[in-house]
Amino acid sequence: MMNYQKYKRFETISLPDRTWPDKHIEKAPIWCSVDLRDGNQALVTPMKIEEKVEMFQTLVDLGFKEIEVGFPSASQIEYDFLRLLIEEHLIPDDVTVQVLTQCREHLIRRTFEALKGLDKAIVHIYNSTSILQRDVVFNKSKEEIKKIATDGCQLVKDLCGEFDGKVILEYSPESFTGTEMDYAVEVCDAVMDVWGATPDNKVIINLPATVEMDTPNVYADQIEYVGRHFKDRNRMILSIHPHNDRGTGVAATELALLAGADRVEGTLFGNGERTGNVDIVTVAMNMFVQGVDPKLDFSHINDVKHVYEKCTKMEVGPRQPYAGQLVFTAFSGSHQDAINKGIHKYRERGSKYWEVPYLPIDPADVNRQYEPIVRINSQSGKGGVAYVMDTIFGYHLPKAMQADFASDVQKISEAEGEVSPERIFDTFNKDYIENEQPLKFVSQKLIDISEDSSNDFEREAIIKLNDHGNIRIIEGYGNGPIDAAKDAFNRNGYPYMHLLDYSEHALTSGSSSKAAAYVCLRAKGTSITEWGVGVHANITTATIKAMISAMNRIYKRLDDSK
Template structure:
């Protein structure tokens, strides 16, 4: 059995189904390039049959990625398979990933199909997909709750029909590590043609066992792990890429396995995702959290001073987490900025570079020091945002314990300039009230959070807001040294995303994302 574990990243598909993690096409392409830089073997780019928007983003990713395989997910029906192939066929290394449910509860209540029908659909779908693309992966959705003997029949049929990879997902995070490892062993031992395919696992984290189950399955013989950055995904999320990879890396003595991951790119990748979706990495998050390498206890500090290995089983440098370096200032030139952006993996046009250069210059006039994180925040805000229907032109606010909080704004609304002032219980409330009146909308504010991008009193504030209106939600984010301005920009960004969702619905682009996961 090979000692190589293949890393299948589904951040752009399953991860994006996580509430508040929606990304636009340019953001997806940027993250896909970083995943390639990280060294993942397969990037699951999306569900092309879900909408024209999904199809287009998968196609762009397929055209942008050169070294990693690009997979498109599809149900085991011809039209979905055709859509997946249409989106990925120009990829250097395309993969069709088709799935069907195999548990009794899913077959009865979701599919309305018998076991024989599901077995036949598996054969037909995999054979059809293999006729289009030689690299086919088959997933038995809800495999961990499927009857083992029937699951073995389905897997055998899928391999016989041309599947090169077999995924055994723990779709609802139900399995326990020992039990899940035993299921993988059972299939490897009892599926007659199991030697002709790589066995994969896709574990959800509903009981907090996603990583434990993934590692148990790998120990039992699975050789592909389906993971996401920071463990984002449906419900409680997925097995986290960084945790699985570093467990295999740190405990190479136990597993005796290797991956193709450049571990020094782990933290930059997770940080990029955090900035794109506007959700900070929790401080206690394993591997990448702010506290992962912090030591406050006197006993721990004493041990660290004598030998770091007393309380650290890996180093910050090993995951690419080091102190932020000053990379640009108001006296720096375009070439220095372009060089740093190239180093970070951004590929900007001359027009985009000029746009970012001016924004960084403006920021450098406000801040003493400009850090890597500041530059990335500028790029994401200036280059990767969706087209604006609503745009902030001017903002002034007044507040204090002897004043009524007031905000005055000038905005561009659907191409027309408007200005207004309004009140609130605080400066942020006044700003949001004024924006609502200017755009003539009344969304409900579901979440508001502020996070400092870097240290220091002059740090940029990164604001995230979540809005709900007409049963639709959107998340907006923005950064600025002025928290009031950042809040306004984030709120407007969320409104633009709501407007984009409405536009997509009007064009018949309902995403149907609730039923897209193995």
Template sequence: MHISFISYLLSTMTANNTVKKYTPFPALHFPERKWPQQTLTKPPRWLSTDLRDGNQALVQPMDGDAKLRFFQHLVKFGYKEIEVSYPSASQTEFEFTRRLITTGAIPDDVWIQVMAPCREELIRTTIEAARGAKKVIVHIHLSTSEVFREVVFNMTEQETIELAVRCARLIRNLTKDSADPEMRQTEWTLEFTPENFQDTSLEFALEICEAVKAAWEPTEENKIIFNVAATVEVAMPNVFADQIEYFCTHISDREKVSVSLHNHNDRGCAVAATEMGQLAGADRVEGCLFSNGERTGNVDLVTLALNLYTQGVDPGIDFGNLNEVVDMVEELTKIPVHFRAPYAGKYTFCTFTGTHQDAIRKGYKSRARLEERLGPSAKWRMPYLPMDPADLGRKHEAIIRLNSQSGKGGIGWFVNEVFEVDMPRDLEVAFTRVVKSYSEEKGVEITHDIIEELFRSRYMLPKPEGVQLLSCKLRTGKVCSAKSNGVNGVNGVNGHAVSGANGVNGHANDHANDHANGHANGKPKPNGKPAIHEHTNTVHLHANIAIQGVRQTISGSGDDILTSLADAVRGLGFCFDVLDYKTEWQHHEGAGENDESTRRSAGFVKLVSGDKTAWGVGIQEDSILASLHAILSAAAKLE
């Protein structure tokens, strides 16, 4: 005990000493900040750096063909500024840049961006690679933070400024002021990155940017880009927003400057910091799809764009088929998108928990009613789902996933998707026990196929085609006799003939409707019998059926069609009472102009015999046949 206590004290002391190695990032005293009161109402200028920053971070960088495919997809999605290469880094990078230009792969409205460090010979190579392009951004970077200047480059602030200015002047001489007519035909823009801006004193960051701007001489029509990067994320997002607002409000000639953000995710706050940076006045955002990039990656352009979308702001980027975006990025980068990645992950719109599933199921029912009144443009309002998966090309069937933790809401959802019916609540509860038991025993996720197999084997006839309704006569106080229309033909109520197999399902007359559907949701009395309808006439049923090819004649009476049918089935030797039942039908329009509309009926019956109960379900085009299937299935399970 004594030794353990001493060990605990030693470990605590070691931990405390370790913490003392780190210094809190200093907050900026900036009481005049305005960004907390701002809102995002428009998208930024987007720059994808997937082909440069993202590519250099891959274990196996993309070859020219892969980069070309990626570039074409970025153009398709709507990106107008794309950093394509670091031409001085390798011959592959140089040749890819030339390939884009010489093959005409770059649309006229797309700017390509090429990057170089502040070294004269590498800048010359970079500009030569971009020769002949229509619109080019030359991006140079130089680390300005104290730790990099002292530890890596051994340079003073003044030496750093002088180097940046020399490079800006060199680029100007080689591009927009060049004596080469071909170079002057290109529209050139300069981007300067005071690398590690977040860890650079604001006074020095402003001083070096002012010097570079004076050397380049931008215009309002062709702004210089200052990429105030969180190359390594070391501060909280609110501190970064203060830095951005201070920079934006203190840089001169603000109308000639585009302030760009390039946030890395070292603290896991890149998205928040970038959004706050835009509130603080930044105009442009650089990043990669799904946060690819060095170390923890660049800010995720997909999340940023779709965050805007959910706030009613068009991001200007088309992610309407997000699965295609995921597939492309995973194939070309060999990096999987995380299952729980915002918007794009396979589990993003899925829930396994019963309470979540029930809320989402109710939400979709409410949504359907809302769209009936207002159309598909009705505002999105859904429990647990901030965005409609359909807007991203995701299928609703993937929203709810089933396992042993799932509840009746999710299981009912799956049954509805497989069979297009809504179960009675008691059946939902019973079937939920069946599904959860199966999942616990097998240790597997429940799929649509498993749901269908379990539901059919538990509640439906094993061979439904083996039971046929050949003819049926119904009367309520008056004899009803009309000629049968053949197999599955049904005669009408009160002397009105019904054509086809679906007559009693609501298309003969109002009286037929009353008896076919009036007890559709009949509830049992305390003694286990269904509630009696106000209509006091007894329904008499006489039918010819065939079971496995053997013809049978059955007759019965009851308060409505279903109970009279149950009474008739007892004549086949079954002994049971009806505890609960429900019937429903749906009208389905044909898919094409020559397709006929169809109706599907579902019958749900709960029977009891002694201390045993059983549910039966029948789904057919004819309502009486559906009820017959349900009764026979439940009765067979009571034997």
């Protein structure tokens, strides 16, 4: 048995009048990417300068206005990278870079050396305030820990006098979630007092879940609690920096936004220490599918994924929300059927809102393709096969025919595994359209005989076909093309056929000038029924070809039963 008794719950706060459960996310927060710092330090092989530049440019293209570019006082490559961004003028005017440093004098001074030449920057200072770290790492009192923070703030303020640009201060009480909330408020207020924060000169107070310690609702309670208890909420931007130790980083972020957070620090696809930082892609796209503009552009998500994987040497998992290879894929037959029907209804209604079962987002909105949505294997049903034939190849199989063809595909999948759309169409083509033995269509002529008073019919069909290697011409009569064609077969020695079903449509994929006809026939005196399909620019020809296709399938069934 796992010894669960060695663990204890961290003491949480009481907030019975919490307001966040009744709120909705109505706008995007200020986004700050920490891919180049928090994300980069978590890589087995940290990014090279050229990879950092490519990642930075990708983040700019996505719409990030605040980007933490590194810890320039702690690493020469990060110092050099920041200098490159400045000296090569790679930072757009509307983007502010952020640098991180501990509240230590020599690190803060080195940080300001790296910033020379910038007109604005966010200087992010931090020190740990948690109960555990005060006890086992620093062995310091609350007052001593608070003094580390205020001394660091004072030094940044002093160095601003030597800096030509504007400095925005950010302060993080690291391991905030393991800190007493009243003490966290006390330290942050002290930092803001030293800085001289006002509504016109705000400080970014960043409250990190450096380690996820409890359920997301607790993080939300903590954010709402401290937001209420700061001296002046208007002199700060309340930022969050969630990690994902419990696997709930996204949920914690969303609830913290409901609780009053203004700003989110995170990474693409959740890269970061241990189980990672919060995944900004998922949080932003979750807003998007709720009708909220996320202010970040993931319309070409595969391109973002490519850059991420190239620069970080990490892989995006196949089930990663929105970007994973399989997230718009359905294997279950019931899911495939629901998707198929949902897509049709959405198109028929011309609805303003996307409402399709199992697909919370239209894949086209992130430049993903519809083709991979349904993949066919032995678990798939008729809906999935019908969806592939319709969406990819333009064949609207009659409902009664879908099960007939799906059973053929299922036999293939049981023998071969997953069946590709191309394999499905090849099977359809071979079994129905190119099914030309023992009968093969050659030509047809339809004559209007409605004005001939000597007969009771309106149409005469003259059909030329290859019958077991011999050319035959047969004639039939009826009140329409289908009746006349059916009569031609039934009166000329072929097994008498009952026409059970018929449908047709213009092909919506491939050659739009052609039509597809579907015919279901039953051989008289038997229970054998078969579908046939014909394709031709002339709908009468397509129908006759469909009849011949069905007859050939019946012939095969009769031969197999002997």
